[in-house]
Amino acid sequence: MTPERYQKIRRVLARRQPTLTVLMDEVNKPHNFSAILRTCDAVGVLTAHAVPPKSGVLPTFDATSGSAHKWVAVQRQPDAVTAVRQLQAAGMQVLATHLSQRSLDYREPDYTRPTCVLLGAEKWGVSDEAAEIADTNIVIPMFGMVQSLNVSVAAATILFEAQRQRLSAGMYDTPQLAPAELDRLAFEWAYPDLAAGYRERGERYPALDEAGQLVR
Structure with missing residues (x-):
C-alpha cells in the first residue's frame, strides 16, 4: 500500500454518500448490473441493494463494472416490496422509475434527502405493487419512437442528477x-x-x- x-x-x-442508494429489482443482465455499480461508484453511493432474479443468483460482475464491485457493497434483498418498506423505515424516500398518473420528471424530487432509486428488471420494469408503495414515481422524458432507456442508462441519468443537486448543496465537501x-x-x-x-x-x-x- x-x-x-x-x-x-x-x-x-x-x-x-451513505444517504444515496439504488435498489435493483431483478436486474438480470450482468453488463447492466455492473454498469449500474460503476455509476454508483462514480457518484459516491456507498451501498447498493439488489433483489436477485428468479434464478436466485445475483448477476456475475463483469468487466463493465471497471472493478466498481470492490468499492460499492451490494446488499441482497428478498423482494422489492420488503426492501422498499425497510428503506422507508430507515428514513429513505424511495423513487421508483415507473410511469403512472403520479409520475414526476426525474429532476423534480429533492435528492439531497436520503434517497433510494428503485430500478426495475430489464423486461418488466418496477412492479405495480412496489411502485405503489414508493414515495414517488419518476420518469425520464422521452421524445423519440422508443419509450424507455436501457436500465443502466436510466440509472446513470438519475444518479447524476442526484450528484448535481448534492454538489450544489455542498454535500461532497464534508465527510458524511x-x-x-x-x-x-x-x-x-x-x-x-x-x-x-x-x-x-x-x-x-x-x-x-x-x-x-x-x-x-
Missing part, C-alpha cells in the same frame, strides 16, 4: 461517514485480505498511520 493510494482511498470515502466508519472502511479497502482475517477471528482492525501503514 503506497501513501498515495491510501490517501486516494480516504479522499473517495470522504465523499461517499462518521470518523470511525471511515477508518474502518479505509482499512477494508486498503487491506481486504487482512481485514477478512481479522473479521474471522473477531478481532479489531489495527490502526493505520497517514501513509496507510500498520501502526505497530
Whole structure:
C-alpha cells in the first residue's frame, strides 16, 4: 500500500454518500448490473441493494463494472416490496422509475434527502405493487419512437442528477461517514485480505498511520 493510494482511498470515502442508494429489482443482465455499480461508484453511493432474479443468483460482475464491485457493497434483498418498506423505515424516500398518473420528471424530487432509486428488471420494469408503495414515481422524458432507456442508462441519468443537486448543496465537501466508519472502511479497502482475517477471528482492525501503514 503506497501513501498515495491510501490517501486516494480516504479522499473517495470522504465523499461517499451513505444517504444515496439504488435498489435493483431483478436486474438480470450482468453488463447492466455492473454498469449500474460503476455509476454508483462514480457518484459516491456507498451501498447498493439488489433483489436477485428468479434464478436466485445475483448477476456475475463483469468487466463493465471497471472493478466498481470492490468499492460499492451490494446488499441482497428478498423482494422489492420488503426492501422498499425497510428503506422507508430507515428514513429513505424511495423513487421508483415507473410511469403512472403520479409520475414526476426525474429532476423534480429533492435528492439531497436520503434517497433510494428503485430500478426495475430489464423486461418488466418496477412492479405495480412496489411502485405503489414508493414515495414517488419518476420518469425520464422521452421524445423519440422508443419509450424507455436501457436500465443502466436510466440509472446513470438519475444518479447524476442526484450528484448535481448534492454538489450544489455542498454535500461532497464534508465527510458524511462518521470518523470511525471511515477508518474502518479505509482499512477494508486498503487491506481486504487482512481485514477478512481479522473479521474471522473477531478481532479489531489495527490502526493505520497517514501513509496507510500498520501502526505497530
